Amino acid sequence: MTLLLEVGFEEMPPSHLKALKDQVLKKLPGLMDKYGLQYDRATTKMTPRRFALRVDGIPAQQAQTEKLIKGPPRSACYYQDGTVAPALEKFIKSNQVSEEDIRIVEENGKSYVYAVKREGGKSSIEIMPALIVDLLSGLWFPKIMTWGQGYSFGRPIRWLVTLLDERLLDVEFCGVKSDRISKGLRVFGHDVSIASPDEYESALRSAMVLVDEEERRAAILRQAEYLASKVGGKPHLPEKLLEELVYINEYPTGFIGHFSQEFLRLPSFVLETVMVHHQRYVAITDEEGKLLPYFVGFRNGPEENISQVVIGNERVIRARFYDALFFVEEDLKRPFADRIPELARISFLGNYGTLLDKAQRVKKLLSVLGKDNDPDLTALAELYNADLTTMMVQELPELHGLMGAYYAGKTGVKPQIAEAIAEVATDPSNQLSATIKLLDALDTMFAGFDTGFVPSGSSDPLGLKGLSFDVLTIAEKFFPEYSVEQLVTRSAHVLDKREIGDKILAFFEDRLESWITAGEVRVRNAVLDRGLSKPIGALRRLVQFLDRYWTGHNVQTVALAHRRTRNIIRNQQGASFDPALGSPNDLRLYEATLNVDIKIDPTRLKSDNDLMNVLECLVVLSEEIHHYFDKELVMAEDEKVRRNRIALLRHVDDMMSRIAYFGELVI
Amino acid sequence: MTFQELVLRLTDYWVKQGCVLAQPYDIEVGAGTMNPNTFFRVLGPEPWRVVYVEPSRRPADGRYGENPNRLYMHHQMQVILKPAPDDVQDLYLKSLEAIGINLRDHDVRFVEDNWESPTLGAWGIGWEVWLDGMEITQFTYFQQAGGFDLEVVPAELTYGLERIAMYLQGVENVFDLKWSEGVTYGEMRKQEEFEHCVYAFEEADVQQLRSWFESFEREAMRLIDKGLVLPAYDYVLKCSHTFNLLDARGGLSAAERNNLVLRIRKLSAKSASQWLKQREEKGFPLTGRWN
Numbered sequence: 001m002t003l004l005l006e007v008g009f010e011e012m013p014p015s016h017l018k019a020l021k022d023q024v025l026k027k028l029p030g031l032m033d034k035y036g037l038q039y040d041r042a043t044t045k046m047t048p049r050r051f052a053l054r055v056d057g058i059p060a061q062q063a064q065t066e067k068l069i070k071g072p073p074r075s076a077c078y079y080q081d082g083t084v085a086p087a088l089e090k091f092i093k094s095n096q097v098s099e100e101d102i103r104i105v106e107e108n109g110k111s112y113v114y115a116v117k118r119e120g121g122k123s124s125i126e127i128m129p130a131l132i133v134d135l136l137s138g139l140w141f142p143k144i145m146t147w148g149q150g151y152s153f154g155r156p157i158r159w160l161v162t163l164l165d166e167r168l169l170d171v172e173f174c175g176v177k178s179d180r181i182s183k184g185l186r187v188f189g190h191d192v193s194i195a196s197p198d199e200y201e202s203a204l205r206s207a208m209v210l211v212d213e214e215e216r217r218a219a220i221l222r223q224a225e226y227l228a229s230k231v232g233g234k235p236h237l238p239e240k241l242l243e244e245l246v247y248i249n250e251y252p253t254g255f256i257g258h259f260s261q262e263f264l265r266l267p268s269f270v271l272e273t274v275m276v277h278h279q280r281y282v283a284i285t286d287e288e289g290k291l292l293p294y295f296v297g298f299r300n301g302p303e304e305n306i307s308q309v310v311i312g313n314e315r316v317i318r319a320r321f322y323d324a325l326f327f328v329e330e331d332l333k334r335p336f337a338d339r340i341p342e343l344a345r346i347s348f349l350g351n352y353g354t355l356l357d358k359a360q361r362v363k364k365l366l367s368v369l370g371k372d373n374d375p376d377l378t379a380l381a382e383l384y385n386a387d388l389t390t391m392m393v394q395e396l397p398e399l400h401g402l403m404g405a406y407y408a409g410k411t412g413v414k415p416q417i418a419e420a421i422a423e424v425a426t427d428p429s430n431q432l433s434a435t436i437k438l439l440d441a442l443d444t445m446f447a448g449f450d451t452g453f454v455p456s457g458s459s460d461p462l463g464l465k466g467l468s469f470d471v472l473t474i475a476e477k478f479f480p481e482y483s484v485e486q487l488v489t490r491s492a493h494v495l496d497k498r499e500i501g502d503k504i505l506a507f508f509e510d511r512l513e514s515w516i517t518a519g520e521v522r523v524r525n526a527v528l529d530r531g532l533s534k535p536i537g538a539l540r541r542l543v544q545f546l547d548r549y550w551t552g553h554n555v556q557t558v559a560l561a562h563r564r565t566r567n568i569i570r571n572q573q574g575a576s577f578d579p580a581l582g583s584p585n586d587l588r589l590y591e592a593t594l595n596v597d598i599k600i601d602p603t604r605l606k607s608d609n610d611l612m613n614v615l616e617c618l619v620v621l622s623e624e625i626h627h628y629f630d631k632e633l634v635m636a637e638d639e640k641v642r643r644n645r646i647a648l649l650r651h652v653d654d655m656m657s658r659i660a661y662f663g664e665l666v667i
Numbered sequence: 668m669t670f671q672e673l674v675l676r677l678t679d680y681w682v683k684q685g686c687v688l689a690q691p692y693d694i695e696v697g698a699g700t701m702n703p704n705t706f707f708r709v710l711g712p713e714p715w716r717v718v719y720v721e722p723s724r725r726p727a728d729g730r731y732g733e734n735p736n737r738l739y740m741h742h743q744m745q746v747i748l749k750p751a752p753d754d755v756q757d758l759y760l761k762s763l764e765a766i767g768i769n770l771r772d773h774d775v776r777f778v779e780d781n782w783e784s785p786t787l788g789a790w791g792i793g794w795e796v797w798l799d800g801m802e803i804t805q806f807t808y809f810q811q812a813g814g815f816d817l818e819v820v821p822a823e824l825t826y827g828l829e830r831i832a833m834y835l836q837g838v839e840n841v842f843d844l845k846w847s848e849g850v851t852y853g854e855m856r857k858q859e860e861f862e863h864c865v866y867a868f869e870e871a872d873v874q875q876l877r878s879w880f881e882s883f884e885r886e887a888m889r890l891i892d893k894g895l896v897l898p899a900y901d902y903v904l905k906c907s908h909t910f911n912l913l914d915a916r917g918g919l920s921a922a923e924r925n926n927l928v929l930r931i932r933k934l935s936a937k938s939a940s941q942w943l944k945q946r947e948e949k950g951f952p953l954t955g956r957w958n
Contacts, residue, residue, distance in 0.1 A: 010756055010777070011777040011779070013779035143792060145792035145810060145820075146810065146820055147808055148750065148751075148820070155792070156753075158753065186760075186775070187770040248778070297800065299774040300774060304771065305771060308773055308799065312801060312834065313774075313799050313800035315801070315834075316800040316801045317800070319735070319839075322735075326734075345916075345917055346917060347919055347923045348920040348922055348923060349920065350923070355920055358920075388920075389917065444922065447922065448922070451926065453925075453926075461925045461928075462922055462925055
């Protein structure tokens with residue numbers, strides 16, 4: 001038999017449709033199994049208003065199974081005259097079988113009562129409704145909503161079609177009772193009655209809905225190509241836009257629109273932002289990739305009376321481009337660098353002054369990375385926010401950065417600095433933009449923490465979690481030798497905010513953990529022990545390395561030694577080791593530490609080879625530690641001696657902890 | 668169709684759907700949602716149906732009356748249907764037909780847009796409604812207001828009246844709209860646009876606005892603590908408008924904007940909580956209406 005389930009809803013965004021499909025297909029096999037049904041294959045179709053699932057090859061009935069359940073010995077179940085004793089009655093009742101299902105089986109010369117329990121065999125028609133409700137319940141959406149009597153789904157559900165072959169299944173979900181009536185395209189379509197799963201697609205086609213997404217995709221591509229060729233161009237149709245067009249139209253019909261040549265004076269990223277992101281139009285380019293004054297739009301409906309639609313869309317784009325051109329021309333009337341003093345008009349945060357003050361702080365923070373007085377960096381620190389004073393960016397804030405780069409380039413700022421302006425707002429590709437983005441993020445973190453916006457739970461109004469992520473990611477790529485501790489304490493020093501620095505460090509402790517997501521948990525714990533003081537560039541490499549080798553003999557030797565060491569110094573006192581007080585064993589261990597000290601350097605872990613070398617040193621040291629613990633009683637009677645040994649072992653722990661707390665790794 | 672006729676026809680349509688015809692609020696607001704007829708009435712279990720026009724001030728959007736599409740103040744037609752009826756999308760589409768839009772001649776679509784008002788602690792799920800590529804309505808299933816999950820989910824429909832009128836009249840400049848048969852939109856409003864823009868962009872005194880903000884905030888807090896929820900809320904609205912003026916002066920970075928928004932949100936949440944308490948004490952008097 002074939003199941004057809006169509007869930008009809010109000011316009012569901014593409015991301016939600018995707019979530020729905022993925023979950024249904026993932027849940028289905030387990031559910032079918034749970035309900036005792038087989039099937040051959042499952043396929044889905046989606047439009048903005050419907051999700052259809054078709055499952056082929058479902059048997060008419062559940063498979064029937066027989067199970068033997070062992071009961072009491074026969075002697076306990078029957079009186080001598082053969083009548084039934086209470087023990088058997090109880091057994092029959094508790095297993096929900098009848099007397100006919102009872103068998104006697106000989107086992108090792110004794111007779112037992114067995115019950116034959118039959119399960120399954122229910123018809124699929126009977127089972128399917130519960131399965132469907134189960135399938136649709138508890139799904140996750142990027143943004144879940146509630147409506148009506150506390151129902152929740154991606155968007156309100158308005159109809160349900162549930163057919164098993166020709167039979168209508170009786171299902172109710174989110175207050176909607178199933179029927180065989182589906183809805184056609186808004187305005188142009190009509191309600192259709194679906195006779196059987198096989199007729200689903202054709203029935204909806206008659207109601208102007210193309211349920212198959214591949215068909216819509218092909219139609220959109222074909223029409224975009226054709227319409228663009230009519231004006232001698234090619235469609236600029238990025239996959240993301242195509243995907244969106246497929247899932248926001250049930251019956252896409254393309255049309256070509258025109259806009260005035262004069263708007264081509266706008267930078268192409270402005271034109272594209274408006275056309276693609278705001279209006280979901282396909283831009284058209286000539287052979288060399290230059291934009292032409294046309295676009296392809298899609299109507300969700302037929303060709304009929306489309307002229308009004310074209311006129312309307314052209315009006316919209318004209319108004320938007322008209323504004324943009326006005327803004328850009330106004331903005332270009334002054335050299336970009338002249339805008340720097342205007343940053344003083346924009347207040348930054350609380351007591352942290354204006355964006356001009358922020359620029360000054362970022363300049364001072366250059367010393368954190370040892371780059372004070374670099375002329376390019378100083379210039380960039382003043383310029384990277386200057387486009388926030390322009391009309392165009394006030395209009396389309398998402399152009400911050402790109403717009404600044406454009407204006408800077410047009411009005412005499414050095415090209416590499418102009419380009420870096422765009423990268424500070426997006427992804428740095430070099431030291432110049434990376435430096436400013438990193439310092440900007442640190443400055444905002446200080447301001448945020450100082451003003452009381454410490455992230456807690458899901459509340460993080462300034463997006464400080466994201467900024468902390470930026471700091472780590474940029475440092476890993478461009479400043480791998482720095483530790484979080486160095487970055488934060490040096491910034492705290494420059495900004496004269498030591499206490500805030502401590503709070504931020506504590507916050508980073510947490511963030512490091514979610515930053516490094518890969519790897520075995522105890523490997524992460526080992527590496528992140530004192531993680532703030534390790535070079536950021538080494539952290540991920542260490543995790544990857546230990547992930548591969550942590551169960552091996554070498555790491556285990558080190559792990560055991562490290563754990564023994566840390567256990568014994570816990571809660572003990574002893575500050576510095578004095579060789580004059582040491583026993584021969586103390587001195588032997590001391591010498592071992594001196595031999596490896598400079599080799600255990602986390603700033604020099606550039607490759608797996610470096611890591612192997614460090615590991616070898618640690619193994620040598622660990623063998624000495626084990627030897628030491630075997631031969632020496634650390635907790636000596638004499639307090640001076642005891643403290644001296646604790647100090648020695650603390651030194652050993654510190655050295656090993658430069659890499660990781662290996663004790664976490666003991667199997 | 669003149670601007671005033673558009674208002675009349677839409678109003679008439681929604682009154683026939685059982686909406687109470689309310690009036691604009693008499694304090695500056697940025698949107699119809701801020702009118703107590705929406706912000707408070709969507710809270711709690713009581714049903715509610717209302718329609719009203721809300722003149723909505725967005726100082727940052729002003730262009731001295733020189734831009735054909737931009738206004739310091741525009742008019743919203745605000746409709747609340749609580750609970751949202753099952754056929755609310757169809758009801759909405761019929762309202763477009765009621766103002767003479769033949770849907771078969773156009774492309775009307777619901778484009779994902781989840782509305783939120785950070786200052787009101789309110790958000791919802793829904794769409795922008797596009798008419799041939801132009802946004803004409805915000806359509807939202809409210810999920811939260813004043814930070815409270817809504818127990819009865821309303822639909823909020825917010826029509827942008829100027830845009831719709833421009834489309835219907837086929838004019839490219841808002842000031843050329845016919846307000847009535849004898850008077851244009853420009854004749855009604857252009858001077859007002861100009862003067863308010865001069866104030867918002869040039870004359871508004873940032874120090875003064877900052878200090879008003881602080882005073883309004885204090886007053887709102889004081890009144891909330893006394894249980895005078897509606898007067899308190901008036902001062903929340905004043906905070907919000909003052910904040911908008913500061914923003915228009917270009918005087919707020921993203922971070923500082925967040926800071927002030929959070930302070931207003933705190934006041935909105937307190938007002939909402941007081942309102943709910945009062946309604947509960949009164950036994951939710953509108954329960955059972957609109958059945």
